[in-house]
Amino acid sequence: MDKESFVLIRKKMNRTQKQLAELLGVSLKAIHSYEQGWRKIPLHIERQLWFLIYQKKKQDGVTSEPCWERKSCEMKDECSAYEFKCGDMCWFVCGTKCKCTRDVDVREKMQVCRKCKILKALLK
Ligand code: SF4
Numbered sequence: 001m002d003k004e005s006f007v008l009i010r011k012k013m014n015r016t017q018k019q020l021a022e023l024l025g026v027s028l029k030a031i032h033s034y035e036q037g038w039r040k041i042p043l044h045i046e047r048q049l050w051f052l053i054y055q056k057k058k059q060d061g062v063t064s065e066p067c068w069e070r071k072s073c074e075m076k077d078e079c080s081a082y083e084f085k086c087g088d089m090c091w092f093v094c095g096t097k098c099k100c101t102r103d104v105d106v107r108e109k110m111q112v113c114r115k116c117k118i119l120k121a122l123l124k
């Protein structure tokens, strides 16, 4: 995750840096470092942040069609996202069968999902 997306999500969540530090269980200094680009944002922090903004949107009544419908997916029957019915959280689960997320580890998968409209929609 880049620092711009990090800041954008914090602002969408109406959190100060201090409040977000508490929410993510990290120091205020770490938040400063992520936002200034001095420190790379760890994968577990990024995933937590995406999860929180996803939940916030859901609470605000923002819903979306599942990925298999939005992407006219032909692989859904083999896919973990479909099995667990998390078509708007497919970026969170591994074992997805989108061409680009197949047989990759969680770090590589996140790189792919960051460019996908399903995940990007959370920033709108
Ligand atoms: S995550 Fe990808 S492969 Fe799986 S159901 Fe969604 S669009 Fe299809």
Ligand code: SF4
Residues within 6 Å of the ligand: 067, 071, 090, 091, 096, 098, 100, 101, 112, 113, 116, 117, 118, 119
């Ligand atoms: S690339 Fe990622 S976010 Fe996009 S549909 Fe596949 S699993 Fe979901």
